[in-house]
Amino acid sequence: xxxxxxxIKATAALAAMLASAPAIAAWEPTKPVEIVVAAGAGGAxxxxxxxxxxxxxxxNLMKQPMVVSLKGGASGAEAxxxxxSSDGDANxxxxxxxxxxxxxxxxxxxxxxxxxxxVSVVAMDQFVLWDNAAGPKTVKEFIAAAKxxxxxxxxxxxxxxxxxxxxxxxxxxxxxxxxxxxxYKSGGEAATQLVGNHTEANVNNPSExxxxxRAGQVRALCVFDKERISYKTKVTETQSWNDIPTxxxxxxxxxxxxxxxMFLPGKVxxxxxxxxxxLFQKVTQTTEYKEYMEKQALKPVFLTGKDMLKFLEEDxxxxxxxxxxAGFVAK
Amino acid sequence: xxxxxxxxxxxxxLLTWKTLTLMMVGLVLGIFVGVLPGLGGPNGxxxxxxxxxxxxxxxxxxxxxxxxxxxxxxxxxxxILFNIPGExxxxxxxxxxYPMAQQGRAAEALTAAxxxxxxxxxxxxxxxxxxxxxxxxxxxxxxxxxxxxxxxLTFCSFVGLGREAKHKTxxxxxxxxxxxxxxxxxVSGQLRMTFGSNDLLRGVNFLVAVIGLFGISEILxxxxxxxxxxGHAAGISLKVVLKVWRxxxxxxxxxxRSSFIGCWLGITPGGAIAAxxxxxxxxxxxxxxxxxxxxxxxxxxxxxxxxxxxxxxxALLPMLALGIPGSGTxxxxxxxxxxxxxxxGPLLFVEHKDFVWGLIASMYLGxxxxxxxxxxxxxxxxxxxxxxxxxxxxxIVVSCAIGAYAIxxxxxDIWLMLGFGVVGYVFKKIGIPLAPFTLALVLGNRAEDxxxxxxxxxxxxxxxxxxxxxxxSITTLAIVLLFxxxxxxxxxxxxxxxxxxxx
Numbered sequence: 001x002x003x004x005x006x007x008i009k010a011t012a013a014l015a016a017m018l019a020s021a022p023a024i025a026a027w028e029p030t031k032p033v034e035i036v037v038a039a040g041a042g043g044a045x046x047x048x049x050x051x052x053x054x055x056x057x058x059x060n061l062m063k064q065p066m067v068v069s070l071k072g073g074a075s076g077a078e079a080x081x082x083x084x085s086s087d088g089d090a091n092x093x094x095x096x097x098x099x100x101x102x103x104x105x106x107x108x109x110x111x112x113x114x115x116x117x118x119v120s121v122v123a124m125d126q127f128v129l130w131d132n133a134a135g136p137k138t139v140k141e142f143i144a145a146a147k148x149x150x151x152x153x154x155x156x157x158x159x160x161x162x163x164x165x166x167x168x169x170x171x172x173x174x175x176x177x178x179x180x181x182x183x184y185k186s187g188g189e190a191a192t193q194l195v196g197n198h199t200e201a202n203v204n205n206p207s208e209x210x211x212x213x214r215a216g217q218v219r220a221l222c223v224f225d226k227e228r229i230s231y232k233t234k235v236t237e238t239q240s241w242n243d244i245p246t247x248x249x250x251x252x253x254x255x256x257x258x259x260x261x262m263f264l265p266g267k268v269x270x271x272x273x274x275x276x277x278x279l280f281q282k283v284t285q286t287t288e289y290k291e292y293m294e295k296q297a298l299k300p301v302f303l304t305g306k307d308m309l310k311f312l313e314e315d316x317x318x319x320x321x322x323x324x325x326a327g328f329v330a331k
Numbered sequence: 332x333x334x335x336x337x338x339x340x341x342x343x344x345l346l347t348w349k350t351l352t353l354m355m356v357g358l359v360l361g362i363f364v365g366v367l368p369g370l371g372g373p374n375g376x377x378x379x380x381x382x383x384x385x386x387x388x389x390x391x392x393x394x395x396x397x398x399x400x401x402x403x404x405x406x407x408x409x410x411i412l413f414n415i416p417g418e419x420x421x422x423x424x425x426x427x428x429y430p431m432a433q434q435g436r437a438a439e440a441l442t443a444a445x446x447x448x449x450x451x452x453x454x455x456x457x458x459x460x461x462x463x464x465x466x467x468x469x470x471x472x473x474x475x476x477x478x479x480x481x482x483x484l485t486f487c488s489f490v491g492l493g494r495e496a497k498h499k500t501x502x503x504x505x506x507x508x509x510x511x512x513x514x515x516x517x518v519s520g521q522l523r524m525t526f527g528s529n530d531l532l533r534g535v536n537f538l539v540a541v542i543g544l545f546g547i548s549e550i551l552x553x554x555x556x557x558x559x560x561x562g563h564a565a566g567i568s569l570k571v572v573l574k575v576w577r578x579x580x581x582x583x584x585x586x587x588r589s590s591f592i593g594c595w596l597g598i599t600p601g602g603a604i605a606a607x608x609x610x611x612x613x614x615x616x617x618x619x620x621x622x623x624x625x626x627x628x629x630x631x632x633x634x635x636x637x638x639x640x641x642x643x644x645x646a647l648l649p650m651l652a653l654g655i656p657g658s659g660t661x662x663x664x665x666x667x668x669x670x671x672x673x674x675x676g677p678l679l680f681v682e683h684k685d686f687v688w689g690l691i692a693s694m695y696l697g698x699x700x701x702x703x704x705x706x707x708x709x710x711x712x713x714x715x716x717x718x719x720x721x722x723x724x725x726x727i728v729v730s731c732a733i734g735a736y737a738i739x740x741x742x743x744d745i746w747l748m749l750g751f752g753v754v755g756y757v758f759k760k761i762g763i764p765l766a767p768f769t770l771a772l773v774l775g776n777r778a779e780d781x782x783x784x785x786x787x788x789x790x791x792x793x794x795x796x797x798x799x800x801x802x803x804s805i806t807t808l809a810i811v812l813l814f815x816x817x818x819x820x821x822x823x824x825x826x827x828x829x830x831x832x833x834x
Binding site: 069073074075077078081085106107108109151152154159160161162165180181182183184185192193195196198199328330 | 471472473474475514515516517518519520521522529532533534739740780784787788789790
């Protein structure tokens with residue numbers, strides 16, 4: 001379960017990129033660019049896409065407008081197949097997350113991320129263990145309560161055999177407690193159900209539980225990373241993101257981070273890739289991006305070129321082994 | 332009165348020139364689709380939905396809901412002038428409205444229809460204003476078992492209370508449930524019935540199905556019947572309007588009864604169609620002179636129109652507070668909300684106050700503006716029907732195709748829509764109702780997910796559906812409604828046995 005997410009490395013890569021800033025890109029889009037979201041409206045991917053749309057528009061980073069296109073059908077498979085069938089069309093950019101590794105394994109979708117063209121990794125997303133504000137106050141109490149419960153604790157999450165489900169299985173393996181995993185359609189629904197006390201916990205991304213956390217309806221127990229989230233501004237009355245302990249600190253040694261990355265369809269030219277690398281690099285320097293990272297407690301990362309490929313291959317292996325261990329790979 | 336304060340805030344959000352203009356545009360478009368046979372409210376809203384994607388949510392929902400009100404108003408025009416119900420729920424309006432038009436009292440009938448529509452909507456909006464805040468806190472009580480019991484109630488009430496033959500309702504519903512299963516299954520994370528096709532990955536979109544089932548099939552039927560659209564010119568003078576309004580207070584019992592029926596059926600998913608028939612039938616039953624109904628009695632226009640509009644409006648309440656649409660159009664509005672990133676449900680009233688109260692305020696404003704608009708523009712809209720059908724039909728087909736394509740930008744959906752058109756035509760020919768089919772297509776997935784989540788949570792114990800007062804009473808009610816025809820017969824039989832015993 002060790003995997004290295006080196007922010008320093010990312011920063012170094014960014015610096016390298018800046019130093020060797022490419023000459024003025026010869027290609028630029030001639031019609032509106034479609035940013036393809038592999039999730040429903042209002043989800044984390046959608047919000048991020050809209051932030052980028054706003055950042056690009058407000059800072060005049062591109063002449064053509066950018067439109068957000070929601071393709072969340074079939075748990076996001078719709079977007080993957082759409083990108084796969086758009087070979088050579090450089091007016092479509094996918095905003096991807098770990099479904100690019102997991103969905104082909106669990107649902108046998110005929111898709112491989114290597115068929116698309118990686119542009120850049122733009123952020124890493126955290127996972128947090130949440131329980132109802134009226135529930136146990138620490139991870140230890142939570143695990144103890146889960147073990148003592150007559151019927152298994154109900155864990156809500158997004159979709160089946162995906163990140164949330166994998167994390168639940170690993171929590172079971174590490175602690176010996178049993179959970180019933182309830183797959184909801186979206187993180188928002190999982191949040192509402194936790195507030196209504198229909199589930200005992202969820203492992204939502206920070207952005208998905210932000211509003212109910214601020215409303216004091218849920219408690220953040222621990223974050224699934226090897227270090228705490230860096231943001232120290234108060235989010236709720238009493239807590240900042242930095243106040244949430246890591247799960248390891250609390251004796252639950254499970255870590256998982258999720259990539260947020262941009263992909264072009266296959267068979268695009270080097271100039272086209274260069275244009276988008278440059279574009280998203282500029283996006284990561286805007287105030288919109290920086291504010292968004294802090295508000296949603298994302299880890300700012302920028303990887304491209306060889307670094308990105310290396311990262312994707314490692315991440316792919318890691319996710320595949322997690323899926324295998326959890327027993328989620330379709331035969 | 333917290334509600335009043337919030338409502339005033341809602342009006343403040345709305346009273347900008349931009350919103351008011353959108354409101355007018357929406358109403359005019361709505362009346363237009365309401366008047367065109369085969370288009371109607373759900374289709375109109377479905378086709379025009381993509382237009383609003385670029386707007387901010389409040390403007391978008393104001394415009395869409397005004398299309399909805401417009402369609403509700405528009406449906407009455409063709410029923411009265413041409414005996415063609417533009418909407419299924421306008422059927423009952425033709426019973427007395429058309430005879431009135433034949434007697435040269437078209438203007439009177441139209442005024443009656445519009446005014447009673449307005450009254451019905453107003454009653455429902457008042458209900459929403461004062462009940463909505465309560466409903467939202469109540470809604471947090473809904474977990475998977477509660478949601479499933481509500482869906483079960485909807486399905487059961489369609490079977491038990493529907494006017495069509497029971498077996499046909501069940502056939503239609505089962506086919507809908509089957510199609511709803513296509514695509515990704517959320518609970519297991521597996522694909523079902525896609526047969527390796529990429530187009531089937533995302534499942535059958537219910538809007539595409541609705542446009543085909545209702546729009547295209549209606550065109551096919553009209554073509555077969557060689558329906559000539561012929562109309563009389565109609566104008567409304569202020570004198571007639573005032574005359575009808577003076578008569579209005581005499582029918583207060585009818586208006587009140589119909590409003591109540593409409594609100595009740597709108598909230599419990601029964602739909603506007605049932606409400607309009609029920610309103611008409613009850614008015615006839617309680618009238619001192621039931622014989623005069625169907626021969627041009629103004630009360631026969633008041634009753635169904637009030638009920639239809641009350642239920643059409645009240646249907647928005649469960650949609651907003653629980654995410655459960657009470658009518659076809661409400662279901663499409665629900666889809667719209669999700670597109671704008673608003674998750675209808677318990678927290679909508681807490682997290683998006685501006686939006687919710689803006690919408691409720693727009694219901695008041697939209698109805699007032701709509702009433703004035705329809706009263707002044709009747710002659711213009713009526714003239715649409717003087718255009719030959721041969722010219723109107725291609726326009727409707729094209730608008731349906733654009734609508735189906737625009738939902739997911741997929742060519743496949745146009746073929747699917749045409750396929751559903753044929754299915755709808757066949758269903759209408761052999762008398763299988765379309766409503767249960769559409770209902771199953773909308774709710775099938777959610778009902779299945781809710782059921783399976785309940786089972787996972789309860790470890791497969793069916794008692795979870797009676798585990799607390801709320802879920803228990805809904806489930807029991809659902810089962811009672813399912814067997815209602817049988818129960819009614821048993822009671823009637825028992826009643827017959829009792830009487831001789833007493834005598």
